Amino acid sequence: MSTDTGRLGADGVLVGFVRALRAAGVEASTERLYAFLRAVAVLRPGVRADVYEAGRATLCGGHDDLERYERVFAAYFGSPAGRTAHAPRTAPPPRLRLVARGAPRGAGAPGGKAPSGPPVAALASSAEVLRHRDVATLDAAERDQLSRLLAAFALRGQARRSARRGPARRGEVDPRRTVRELLRRGGEPARLRRHARVERPRRVVLLVDVSGSMAPYADALLRFAHAAVRAGRTEVFTIGTRLTRVTRELSHRDPELAMAAVATAVPDWRGGTRLGELVREFLNRWGQRGMARGAIVVLLSDGWERGDPELLGRQMRRLHALAHQVVWANPRKARPGYAPLAAGMAAALPSVDAFLEGHSLAALERLAAVVRGADAGAERVRGADRA
Template identity: 90%
Template sequence: MGGRPLGADAVLLGFVRALRAAGVDASSERLYAFLRAVSALRPGMRADVYWAGRATLCGGHDDLERYERVFAAYFGPSGGRAARPVRAAPPPRLRLVARQAPHGPSAPGEGEPTGPPVAALASPAEVLRHRDVGELDAAERAQLRRLLAAFSLHGQTRRSARRRPARRGEVDPRRTVRELLRRGGEPARLRRHRRVERPRRVVLLVDVSGSMAPYADALLRFAHAAVRVGRTEVFTVGTRLTRVTRELSHRDPDLAMAAVAAAVPDWRGGTRLGELVREFLNRWGQRGMARGAIVVLLSDGWERGDPELLGQQMRRLHALAHQVVWANPRKARPGYAPLAAGMAAALPSVDAFVEGHSLAALERLAAVVRGARPVAGPVRGADGA
């Protein structure tokens, strides 16, 4: 598997990562079972890959719909059922390497033999996962939207004050005494209970200013997927603060984007992060929305206002929230350093500083929101903005 970014194994691993981002609990054991099943069947046949994944990666009925969406987005739509095989001679094993598509059109029958059809279909999707969203063409953006439609974002769980009956846990005195009374004082089995775990609220603050224009659509579609499946609140920030949770609650992503476009008055304007973070805290955060929540700012950190104000408000936010995460699309650029005044003022109050430029970066962001430790990387050089 190692060392072949466009090999068949890498393609299948990328597919499993996309399933995990969509909320399918594809554990390492399920992944290895999937790879063994594909290698025992015919990895060049779409049908065999489809059924091998469905049999090994789906743990319940809820996973089936997500699996169908991700498979269609990752391997491309088929003429009929996803199980229809692709027209090609299948290779005997998974070890064949998929070739990267050439830049120009090639005539059929030229030179090299055809590689595994499924790997050839999925290779562009795997490459797309790591491409900068701001550099995609129209066709690649359409495929990115299909992949984002299958996304899922859940916050970390927390133990609530409520308790529910359980086989193990602390003794529930009330239920135990009621059981004794029901039996007329005869000895009865001890009743137990445990605390209920609930997902933490996630709050997304999405920068829609001019400097973030190449990324705004993808980030809002990411937010749409989060609103659809979890306890998530979404605000846009630019020159104004706009709550768009209701607009993003539409099931159809395109309808949701149209509703957001109509509701947000400050597209491609300037950025007043300090004033808008203060407004969020005064109107919503201090009252409870930010308390114990995971607050994610998706912004490049450009600030037209006073950076010191942003630093003060970020300290307030950090004191209220369970975790503050900042996703910056510019962080992935070579030699980037957070030298922009707003970014430098905010960073001391940020728990996790991650990239936000690609689908793979958004998958890592979702993992951090779920509780994974961010991958720390060196930040040095001049500001890549």
């Protein structure tokens, strides 16, 4: 293995870690990514303590990022031993177990040839491979690791300008605050106070299919929904043979408690699918009254429909007219040769703005990027998003 190949392999693991940070809500820009790679190259790429400190110094832009960074780092590389998120380090973290891809057998023996490329952390490499694995094919240990990575997710809708105004450096003059400043100074000249419209994220609504055909993916998708609820302004419903609102159950801080609460609240696990009737029920009870208006609505389903496909098509048109954006994530889309030929999927697709995969951690990361408006390359089924 050449040195360049080894370097690219190590950089690939670190880039995957930065993608996981972005999915967790850390604003790790391209400039910060390059700074992180340069810092790790100057230090020791295979030593967990050096990777941790390099990332903490270059990728975190504020106090809120530190907690997310700690959670993602622990899930990706393992918990840094000897330190917590708020306590100073009392002992240096141990070195990672290192492997070199393509290393000749017996290279570590006396007289053996040392590998020419930089070492790559085995745990981090496995996490990067896990990002692209189909959730349905994971074993118990891999599902545990996936759960830790999903717990660090943050799902926020695209920012929109609200009618409310707040203090700003630039913008229109705020007469009330300016006059109050003049009065406070006894009429002496004072700097003009300005205000501008406040940006806030759009509401996100998740409709998660828990029918029998979606059973291999339901747990991972609900954990994704749990992280989204904790990030705020997200509503979650399960769909199968019934429509169940589970936002309150998913508000538990602990993911396992949240999953247990959802298991108790949802009566139709692994049943059939009545997408058209349930989308209509959602619109009649919640969506038409305001929950779907101007929101980003995400359906996580394979599109199998037991009911009337024409009913689903009509209800999806209603939903599309209300929502700012309709996104459909289908785990089956990643399979070779897939085409949306199922009656339900074919009926719904004309009313979908973005059609994505939903089978892996990387696919859910991309879904999160589409929801927050950061992925312009998603497959657009219709024209440009509405304002």
